Amino acid sequence: GAGVSQSPSNKVTEKGKDVELRCDPISGHTALYWYRQSLGQGLEFLIYFQGNSAPDKSGLPSDRFSAERTGGSVSTLTIQRTQQEDSAVYLCASSLAGGAPYEQYFGPGTRLTVT
């Protein structure tokens, strides 16, 4: 079946613009995670969804970052007034349920470049 998909695969934007990153999880997966991968910070957690709710938003770096999930499926990560330090690869993962035993299936990521 289809895996996790993300769009766009690459995004170049000017500093100060808003961007939206999309994640389509595997059908039936109730848990969805966003991570950010950058050279300086490595791989870091951003936010976790269980269904449409986000029990843990602790990894969002500032109030310029927000995310939502609708219909227990598609999720959108929005970055407002982008800054150069937001340049990174944004990875989305889904799993059958939230929890340690469940494998997380990752998408190919969106590479964001802020100029």
Add this chain to the structure above:
Amino acid sequence: AQTVTQSQPEMSVQEAETVTLSCTYDTSESNYYLFWYKQPPSRQMILVIRQEAYKQQNATENRFSVNFQKAAKSFSLKISDSQLGDTAMYFCAFPNAGGTSYGKLTFGQGTILTVHP
């Protein structure tokens, strides 16, 4: 909170040989899981192998096996008969077992493995 440390930024190995990647972690939990993920140049992270802490036996998946030492909080990955397709970045990861961050992964810094022909 748990921490995960990979002390080898880069490793290289000849095709068909064996290589071991190291990972240490710190946690106060008694029962947990540990994962190794592979990230090839395509960027797509793939689960390589998992270990349940309460299991004494080390996990094995084909050419991949782990050496899990719970007391030492060590979780190394051994790749036997290395193949060119094993070239990738490898991450050790620790999922949260509970609370509001259920399943959230804490990753090590990663080890870039290059397999030479």
